[in-house]
Amino acid sequence: MKILVTGGLGYIGSHVVKDLLLDRHDVTVIDYKITKKIFYKENNVNYINANILDKKQLREIFNKKRFDIVMHFAAVIDVKESMTDPSLYYRNNFIGSLNILDLMVEHNIKYFIFSSTAAVYGNTNQTLISEDHIKDPINAYGNSKSMVEEMLFSYHKAHNIKYSILRYFNACGAHLDGTIGECHDPETHLIPIILQVASGRRKNLDVFGNNFNTPDGTCVRDYVHVMDVSSAHILALKNIINNKQSLIFNIGSGTGYSVFEIINEVEKFTSTKIPFSIKDRRKGDTDRLIADIKKIKNSLGWVSKYSDLQNIIATAWRWEQTLKKKLY
Ligand code: UDP
Numbered sequence: 130m131k132i133l134v135t136g137g138l139g140y141i142g143s144h145v146v147k148d149l150l151l152d153r154h155d156v157t158v159i160d161y162k163i164t165k166k167i168f169y170k171e172n173n174v175n176y177i178n179a180n181i182l183d184k185k186q187l188r189e190i191f192n193k194k195r196f197d198i199v200m201h202f203a204a205v206i207d208v209k210e211s212m213t214d215p216s217l218y219y220r221n222n223f224i225g226s227l228n229i230l231d232l233m234v235e236h237n238i239k240y241f242i243f244s245s246t247a248a249v250y251g252n253t254n255q256t257l258i259s260e261d262h263i264k265d266p267i268n269a270y271g272n273s274k275s276m277v278e279e280m281l282f283s284y285h286k287a288h289n290i291k292y293s294i295l296r297y298f299n300a301c302g303a304h305l306d307g308t309i310g311e312c313h314d315p316e317t318h319l320i321p322i323i324l325q326v327a328s329g330r331r332k333n334l335d336v337f338g339n340n341f342n343t344p345d346g347t348c349v350r351d352y353v354h355v356m357d358v359s360s361a362h363i364l365a366l367k368n369i370i371n372n373k374q375s376l377i378f379n380i381g382s383g384t385g386y387s388v389f390e391i392i393n394e395v396e397k398f399t400s401t402k403i404p405f406s407i408k409d410r411r412k413g414d415t416d417r418l419i420a421d422i423k424k425i426k427n428s429l430g431w432v433s434k435y436s437d438l439q440n441i442i443a444t445a446w447r448w449e450q451t452l453k454k455k456l457y
Contacts, residue, residue: 130370131155133196135181135229136203137174138162141244141300143309144359145200146171152363159190160203169308181225184232191232198240198370200362201229204274207317208248211270212412222273227280234288240369241281242362245296247351247381247418249275257421260296260377268413278377291375293365298351298381298420300358302441303448310448311355319391320352320441324449327399334403336388338410341417347388349417351381354435354444364429376428381420382436391438398442 132149136142137158149156150171159179170176179186181203204222205211211218226243233241248271249264266272284290301320303310311321325331339346361380368374386394392403425431435444 130197130366131194132157132366133190133194133199134158135199135201135225136160136244138170138176139202140311140313141297141355141358142200142202143169144304144355145202145362146174147304147309148359148363149366150174157190157194157196159187181228182220184228187228187232188235191236195236196238198242198366199229199233199238200242200366201226202244204244206246206270207313208268208270208413209317209411211268211273215269218269218273219276222270223276223280226277230280230284230290233290234284239289240291242293242365242369243277243281243295245274245278245294245377246271247296247298247379247420248415249278249296250415250418252415253417257383257419258379259421260379260424267415270413285375291369291373293369293375294377295358295361295365296377296379296420297358298353298379298418300355300380301352301445302354302356302435303444304356305435305444307447307451310445310451312452319350319388320395320445321449323392323395323403324399324442324446326403327395327401327446328449328453330449330453332404334392334405335408336392336405337408337414339407341410341414343387343416345387345389348414349385349387349419351383351385351419352391352436352438352441353380353382353420353433354441356435357382357431357433360434361425361429361431364425364431368429378425378429379420379422380425381422382433383420383422385417385419386438394438395442398439399446
């Protein structure tokens with residue numbers, strides 16, 4: 130199939146591109162990171178330097194090739210930043226998605242796979258969150274993604290665009306082949322930051338709050354390996370093409386770990402003490418987010434193969450060694 134992947138150089142997008150190539154799809158990536166320093170590009174992918182906010186340029190891309198499906202990863206993703214610069218989030222995540230969907234309507238493209246987030250759920254007392262849980266985001270990031278979901282429901286009704294909405298919990302780890310992994314600038318995510326401390330690239334970890342309503346007071350999150358996240362996209366792609374259903378899926382491991390538990394595991398794995406300081410809570414952080422993953426298992430036959438915490442840390446640690454060599 131001819132697939133347009135927005136944000137295909139990003140953390141999750143690049144893993145999905147690799148899997149799409151294994152299935153011999155014809156992949157075009159648009160990403161605005163192409164002019165920056167890039168570590169890794171696949172052969173046989175057409176990379177185009179484009180911003181999803183530039184509708185004129187997007188139209189030229191859509192005019193040149195008739196895509197069968199769009200997989201939309203391009204987004205800004207930092208919860209904390211979304212609370213201080215909401216405009217960036219609504220513009221990139223909402224207006225950017227609107228541009229893509231309008232071009233899909235213009236070009237009669239009927240399938241859309243969307244990177245959504247567990248942040249759409251907000252705070253909850255439920256131990257496991259299923260897809261029909263009420264949406265009540267408490268940060269602008271989650272809100273911007275939830276707004277795209279709502280927009281998709283309207284485009285589905287009006288233009289018969291079929292969607293797969295994939296709500297990611299905490300994607301982490303790195304590809305087993307060692308070529309790609311998480312590399313945000315600045316890095317804000319817990320596991321890569323702890324590993325930077327373990328490898329000596331950073332002195333200290335800030336723990337954002339120890340007074341949450343959780344057993345040890347630190348936030349509990351569901352950490353899912355990025356290769357499992359990627360395989361969910363491949364199954365969602367097959368499902369949308371074969372069954373033409375519009376569906377929403379959680380992608381998580383179904384298990385929660387607190388920040389202290391993650392620190393503990395990294396200390397054991399790397400035999401390094403992680404110095405940390407307790408800081409104020411980050412605005413927009415919820416106590417706990419753990420996925421109920423029954424739906425994706427039962428509907429798509431998805432299984433998580435790589436998401437035990439040891440494997441997440443092992444692959445992310447190997448990737449940290451690569452980054453350390455490349456960046457210093
Ligand atoms: N966190 C932390 N220190 C950091 C980065 C993250 O204590 O330097 C905490 C954060 O408050 C959250 C959890 O780690 O409870 C996971 O955060 P991350 O940014 O990795 O993902 P998010 O859940 O925000 O998508």
